Amino acid sequence: MSLAEIASKQENLELLAEGKTKQIFGIKGEKDYVLIRSKDSLTAFNAERKNELEGKSRIASKTTTNVFEYLQLLGLPTHFEQAVSETEFIARKCTMIPIEWVARRVATGSFLKRNPGVKEGFRFADLKLETFFKDDANDDPQWSDEQIVSNGLMIDHLRIGREEISLMKKMTKMVFRVLEKAWALENSALIDMKIEFGVTVEGEILLADVIDNDSWRVWPENDRRLQLDKQVYRDMKEVTAEGLQLVLKNYTKVNRESYAF
Template sequence: MEKGTLLYEGKAKKLFKTTDPAVVWAEYLNQATALNGLKKDQINGKGELNNQITAYIFDFLNTKEINNHFIKKISSTEQLIQPLEIIPLEVVVRNVAAGSFSKRLGITEGEVLDQPIVEFYYKEDQLDDPMVIDAHINYLGLASDQELAQLRQLALKINQALNELFNSIEIALIDFKVEFGRQKDGSILLADEISPDTCRLWDKKTNEHLDKDIYRRNLGDIVPVYQEVLNRLEKRGK
């Protein structure tokens, strides 16, 4: 199997056709972005770390019967995935108040929520990915009521599995963003990536950030932080 023409280039990865129509070639980039792309830098080693962390987490989710598009990791920065029609929604699950949630609602960052909260955001860069409710999603034709119910259910199942995983390595899962896509038969799979780029992670003992907030808030270098997450995951796997 060989890499073909470029299908898509985003902020964090490139996707390519392959000689197998059932396989897409994903290449993780060293680009870091924040504030909807207003802040952007090249950071050596970032793509490799996110590729490896995502591969580990998606393999773990498979053991929890959470189907996803991941096939296998083929190099330090590349993996093979299934082709999907991506649903243009970011599904965010929040366990602890932080970031925009705290600012929007005036809730102190770090306050544990009574139960996980699921939010939807419309994936549209020109609109800065606005938060949307079911009525907006229906009006825009982004997903059916049945699909929305499934996305919520899957997001909460993923949350439960990720909490188990991160708790085992002394990391608190504050919140995270996931994306989903449709297969040709209409079934829905988890897509994109799960990494410190898409999760807010705090060390359980020190509350230190182990995620992209290090970059967003100019707190230091994200590479050693992401490496720490990978090291803990790999140590857990032994």
């Protein structure tokens, strides 16, 4: 039986981890792979706001698949192996590095709060990179390179030091530039983006987790008012059924465009 066939049977799966938007399953007899299943949940503000949105899992999983297949073909090392259903894909099993790697082309959102005086729309000719330690209890504090090094993060046998940070920064920039170009061809501007990395059993650093419409800001025609990403959900004063349907429509549109990548 192929890996995909084994992974498509629920009795061969064992829940390893569950987050806000997805579940990670171990696959019977496979130590190197996991199955990643998207959930229909939409969350914001560290899950203070949370809604179920039917169909979101399918769209998010497909967008991630499109993006990862594209990056994989370009030679970027990712954990993505293959999609096995509309909401599931098989990935290399990783121990996740608990850092969010953010690249920004245009200043907006939380950057403006951390950097008072900078006006929305300030353009970073060189990409601005930021790193945040994943720590829900402390609202994901920003960490400098020095803080990452000094914290001596051990991911299995791999210590995250200067070299590893430099590699992940290069990869973050590369991913951003590639996706920025892809979006530009769709007449949209990639404003910022968040990615995560994991370490395989062999100690290799791979782009992991997901890249979907919750991972970035995309402004069609470079116009913030036309934004299509999760910011629409964050910006809602009050979540209404119509509001959620608009979000779903936006996610569907973004997904459709990700097929062009």
